[in-house]
Amino acid sequence: MSDTGIVIDGVTKRFGSFTAVxxxxxxFADGETACLLGPSGCGKTTLMRMIAGLETPTxxxxxxxxxxxxxxxxxxxxIGMVFQYPVMYQTLSVRENIALPLKRDRNxxxxxxxxxxxxxxxxxxxxxxxxxxxxxLDAGSRQKVAVGRSVARQTKVVLFDEPTTNVEVNAxxxxxxxxxxxSRRLKQTAIYVTHDQTEAMTLxxxxxxxxxxxIIQYDGPTALYQKPASEFGGWFLGNPGMNxxxxxxxxxxxxxxxxxxxxxxxxxxxxxxxxxxxxxEQLDAxxxxxxxxxxxxxxDCIVGIAGQLLARLSVAGETVKLKTGALPSMRAQxxxxxxxxxxxxxxxxxxxxxx
Amino acid sequence: xxxxxxxxxxxxxxxxxxxxxxxxxxxxxNTIPTLWLLGLSFYNYxxxxxxxxxxxxxxxxxxxxxxxxxIWSDLSRTFIFVAxxxxxxxxxxxxxxxxxxxxxxxxxxxxxLTLLFTPMVLTPVATGTFWRFIYDPTFGALNALMGxxxxxxxxxxxxxxxxxxxxxxxxxxxxxxxxxxxxxxxxLGSVPKAELEAAExxxxxxxxxxxxxxxxxxxxxxxxxMLLRTIxxxxxxxxxxxxxxxxxxxxxxxxxVELNKQAFQSFNMGWxxxxxxxxxxxxxxxxxxxxxxLNLRRRRERS
Numbered sequence: 001m002s003d004t005g006i007v008i009d010g011v012t013k014r015f016g017s018f019t020a021v022x023x024x025x026x027x028f029a030d031g032e033t034a035c036l037l038g039p040s041g042c043g044k045t046t047l048m049r050m051i052a053g054l055e056t057p058t059x060x061x062x063x064x065x066x067x068x069x070x071x072x073x074x075x076x077x078x079i080g081m082v083f084q085y086p087v088m089y090q091t092l093s094v095r096e097n098i099a100l101p102l103k104r105d106r107n108x109x110x111x112x113x114x115x116x117x118x119x120x121x122x123x124x125x126x127x128x129x130x131x132x133x134x135x136x137l138d139a140g141s142r143q144k145v146a147v148g149r150s151v152a153r154q155t156k157v158v159l160f161d162e163p164t165t166n167v168e169v170n171a172x173x174x175x176x177x178x179x180x181x182x183s184r185r186l187k188q189t190a191i192y193v194t195h196d197q198t199e200a201m202t203l204x205x206x207x208x209x210x211x212x213x214x215i216i217q218y219d220g221p222t223a224l225y226q227k228p229a230s231e232f233g234g235w236f237l238g239n240p241g242m243n244x245x246x247x248x249x250x251x252x253x254x255x256x257x258x259x260x261x262x263x264x265x266x267x268x269x270x271x272x273x274x275x276x277x278x279x280x281e282q283l284d285a286x287x288x289x290x291x292x293x294x295x296x297x298x299x300d301c302i303v304g305i306a307g308q309l310l311a312r313l314s315v316a317g318e319t320v321k322l323k324t325g326a327l328p329s330m331r332a333q334x335x336x337x338x339x340x341x342x343x344x345x346x347x348x349x350x351x352x353x354x355x
Numbered sequence: 356x357x358x359x360x361x362x363x364x365x366x367x368x369x370x371x372x373x374x375x376x377x378x379x380x381x382x383x384x385n386t387i388p389t390l391w392l393l394g395l396s397f398y399n400y401x402x403x404x405x406x407x408x409x410x411x412x413x414x415x416x417x418x419x420x421x422x423x424x425x426i427w428s429d430l431s432r433t434f435i436f437v438a439x440x441x442x443x444x445x446x447x448x449x450x451x452x453x454x455x456x457x458x459x460x461x462x463x464x465x466x467x468l469t470l471l472f473t474p475m476v477l478t479p480v481a482t483g484t485f486w487r488f489i490y491d492p493t494f495g496a497l498n499a500l501m502g503x504x505x506x507x508x509x510x511x512x513x514x515x516x517x518x519x520x521x522x523x524x525x526x527x528x529x530x531x532x533x534x535x536x537x538x539x540x541x542x543l544g545s546v547p548k549a550e551l552e553a554a555e556x557x558x559x560x561x562x563x564x565x566x567x568x569x570x571x572x573x574x575x576x577x578x579x580x581m582l583l584r585t586i587x588x589x590x591x592x593x594x595x596x597x598x599x600x601x602x603x604x605x606x607x608x609x610x611x612v613e614l615n616k617q618a619f620q621s622f623n624m625g626w627x628x629x630x631x632x633x634x635x636x637x638x639x640x641x642x643x644x645x646x647x648x649l650n651l652r653r654r655r656e657r658s
Contacts, residue, residue, distance in 0.1 A: 054552050075558040087553040089567045101557040149557065 004030035004065055005189060006051060006157060011060030013046050013213075020046040022213035023060070030065075033183045033190040034218075035200035038210035039236065044193045047210075048159050051191065053077050065156055080150030080188075081159040085166055086142035088134045088149075095121070095130040098148045105153065120148040123185060124178055140171025144178055151182055160192040164199065179203055197237050201225070209233050231351045234277045240310065240321045243283075244275045244348070254347065257316035259340055260292040263347070272350035276340075280310075280323040284339035287327060293337040296320065300332050313338065389635075396629035402622035415629035426610070426630070430637075432520070433589060433609045440527050440588045445581055447528065448535020455536070456543045475533040483597035486526045487513060490598075513599050519606045523598055527591060531584060538580030542573030575649065582645040586638055610634055 006028040013021040021043040028034045036044035049055040051062060053074035061070045069077050080101075089097050099117050102108060108116070121127045124144040134142060143163055150158055160179070164172045176199060183190050183203075194200050200207050201221045208218045209232075217229040228234040234242030247254040253262035254274060263276065286293070296313040304310040304323060309330055311322045315338065327336060347354045396415055400408035419426050451471065458464055474482065489496045490512040498509040512522040546569050554564045592611035595601065601608035601616065614634065618627035 052552075052556060054555070074552070074556045079556060081553065081556045083549045083553055085547065085549050087547075087550050089550075089571075091567060091571055100559070100563075104558040146553075 005032070006191070007061075007063040008047070008051075009061040009063060011047070011050060011057045011062060013043070013050060013055060014058045019213055021050070021057075024213070024215060026208060026215055026218060028189060028191060029206075030189055031187045032205045033192065033203060035204035035207045036191065036193045036210055037197060037200040037207050037236075038195065040195060042210040043213040044195075044210045045161060048161055048191060048193045051157070052079055052081050052159050077157075078155045079157045079159060080153055080155045082143070082146050082150050082161065082163045084162045086139055086146050088137075088142050088145055090134045093131050093133055094126055094137070094145050094148075097145050098152050101149060101153050116152055116154075120152045123151075123182055124148040125174075138171065140167045140175055143167055143171075143175055147175075147178060147182065151186055151188065154186060154188070156189060158188050158190045160190065160194075162193050162195070164194075164196070176202060197239070209236065211236075227346070227353065228277075229353050231275065231277065231348050231353075234279075234346070234348075238279055240280055240323065242277045242279050242346075243320050244277050245318055245320070247274045247276050247347075249274065258294055258318060258320070260294060263342055263345055266347055266354045269347065269354050270349055275348045277346040277348055277353075278340055278344055280321040281308075282341060282344040283320070283322050283324070284341060285322055285324045285327055286337050286339075289337045290339065293339045296322075296336050296338045298330055298332050298334045298336060301330055392628050392631055392635075395625055396632045398625045398628075400623075400625040402624055408625065411625070415626050416633075418626065419630055419633065426613075426633070428605065429608055429610045429613050432605075432607075433611075436520075436524060436527075436591065436609055437585055437588045439524055440531070440591075441581055441584050443524075443528050444532045444535045444584060445577075447532045448537075448539050448580075449577075451532065451536040452539025452543060455540060471536060472533045474530045475537075477530070479530065479593035480597055482526065482530055483594045486529075487598050490522055514603055516603050516606050519599055519603055523595055523607050526598065527588060527594060530594065531588070535580055535584065538576055539573075542576040542580075543569065545576060546572040578645065578649055582642065585641055585645070589634075589638060589641070 008024055008026045008028075011021055011024050012019065024043075024047065036047060038044050046055060050057050051064075053069065053072060053076075057070060061068055063069065064077065064079075074081075089100060092100065095117060098120050099113060102113050102116065105113075118127075121130050124147060126141065126144060126148070129137070129141070137145070143166075147160075147163065163179075164175055167175060179190075179192070180203060192200070192203055204221055206218060206220055207224050209216045209224060211232055217224060217233050219227075219229075224233060225237055228237065228242070231242075231244060234244070245256055245258050247256040247259075247263070249255075249265065249269075250262055253264045254276065255262040256276065259276075284290075284293070285296075289295075294315055296315040299312040299314050299319070301309060301311040307328070308323055308325050309327065311324075311330060313320045313322050313336070320338070322338065324330075330336065395408070397410060397412060398408040399411045399414065455464065455468060455471075488494075490498075492498055492509040492511040492514070495509075495512075497512070498506070501510070510518060512518045550568045550572075551564065554568055559567070590611050591609055592615055595607055595609065595612050596615070599607045601612045610630075611634075614627055614630050617623050617630065
């Protein structure tokens with residue numbers, strides 16, 4: 001077990017009969033920005049609150065930089081935290097807010113303290129509003145102040161609990177830019193809880209995908225997107241999520257009515273139910289038949305962002321989602337031709353990807 | 356938007372129609388009686404004499420002001436009562452409120468809370484009556500209890516001029532501390548949990564948490580509770596009547612007791628109306644001060 005970073009060692013948290021976090025093991029490396037991503041109720045916030053010390057694990061240990069902090073109060077853990085609601089001490093100005101947590105650090109001189117607050121103000125881009133009070137700030141700026149306050153102490157660990165949920169879209173983007181800037185500058189270990197995959201993809205060095213109190217996969221954003229370890233990962237990430245089509249074992253490989261030729265079966269394949277996964281944007285869609293294509297009927301079709309079309313196709317009795325920019329004139333009830341590129345197809349057995 | 360003027364007219368009519376029932380109620384049951392009271396205060400009018408009301412100008416007010424042992428001693432007694440009652444109840448209420456706030460996971464908390472709130476929902480007359488029995492020198496529970504701890508002489512709490520006032524005050528506190536506990540709990544309930552958690556992560560001392568978070572969010576409700584208690588204890592009557600009825604001597608004669616006696620026992624309606632007008636003015640003044648203080652704080656925050 002490593003001496004640095006955050007080690008979650010067999011942690012379980014139950015609320016009554018409900019298990020929020022189930023015997024979880026993970027190590028967040030030092031200086032890394034990790035996102036906890038998952039649907040509501042998957043235990044991501046509970047996990048973060050346990051790292052912060054706002055909840056006590058029912059079982060297991062939490063170790064930060066080699067120190068067992070499981071039973072320590074939040075104030076003894078050397079952490080900073082940003083909450084879902086922009087928390088500001090409302091009778092204090094922006095500057096006083098950021099300076100407040102520094103007051104406990106005896107070894108900081110007054111000038112050091114001022115310097116540090118100034119630095120933070122610059123990073124969060126609120127220098128000119130340092131002396132304003134909370135009621136004059138919008139939610140986005142308030143959250144920036146909250147971020148500033150939690151990073152000013154330069155703690156080993158900063159925790160973000162869905163900090164952009166209550167912020168409107170434009171402010172969200174500047175906030176995310178601020179987060180990136182801060183994590184780049186301060187090299188703190190950051191854990192960021194979100195249910196927004198775009199946010200996770202933009203911010204994280206690594207994403208921990210969570211479901212039902214367990215971590216499904218902990219990997220870099222690209223790997224997580226392109227090689228999901230489970231069907232859940234493929235379905236949850238991406239907009240729309242991955243297509244899954246049933247396949248059968250034949251002598252020639254994995255066959256499906258949707259494939260013109262069978263796919264070579266991976267060596268590690270067992271005897272479970274096999275499904276093939278492919279992302280909607282990786283389908284090859286054209287108006288005319290081509291080598292290896294199958295016929296598909298457009299069920300409905302909506303315009304996606306930036307000229308991309310989202311369509312629901314019916315192919316040999318299966319429904320397949322398609323995202324493409326190649327067929328701008330596609331309409332519902334049209335017949336088009338799609339191909340499944342063999343090297344993009346992922347093989348899942350009983351919901352788990354077979355490499 | 357085609358015809359803004361007719362729309363405006365419609366809206367005005369609508370507003371008036373919607374407001375009319377409340378306005379009618381307010382005028383019939385509030386404004387008219389108050390004006391009636393004000394008018395009556397300039398008349399000499401006794402229900403027992405059988406004489407028609409006689410206009411006497413400010414005579415009633417002059418009589419009230421210059422009567423020895425009259426309004427001035429009653430008022431000072433009442434103000435001390437209000438000040439002691441409100442501050443004690445606020446203090447005790449705060450302590451109990453924080454106690455219950457901090458013991459959210461204690462077993463039996465709900466039952467304890469329910470028991471705590473019982474005094475508040477009792478009828479003051481009933482409370483006064485059974486406290487008179489508790490205080491009774493011959494068969495009262497309190498004297499019996501003190502006897503167990505070695506007191507030799509029973510104390511006549513409500514009959515002794517040294518004790519009567521404070522004994523009544525104690526019952527008022529017993530009865531209304533739960534209200535301030537409730538207000539404290541409401542005030543504490545309005546404090547966002549996330550801010551307290553943030554304060555814990557930010558290593559704020561408990562005093563800083565109290566000053567920056569709890570007070571900031573809770574003060575309005577707490578001040579409102581104090582305002583309500585101030586106005587209410589200024590009018591204390593039903594608790595005192597069964598206990599001492601103003602006695603011994605005039606030791607527990609608060610303004611409301613005196614007013615009740617003059618109006619509904621001596622039937623001096625003119626004099627009582629003048630007295631009531633004065634009390635109304637004092638109530639309005641006290642309320643204005645409170646509201647001013649509340650607004651002042653908010654204004655200061657904004658600037």
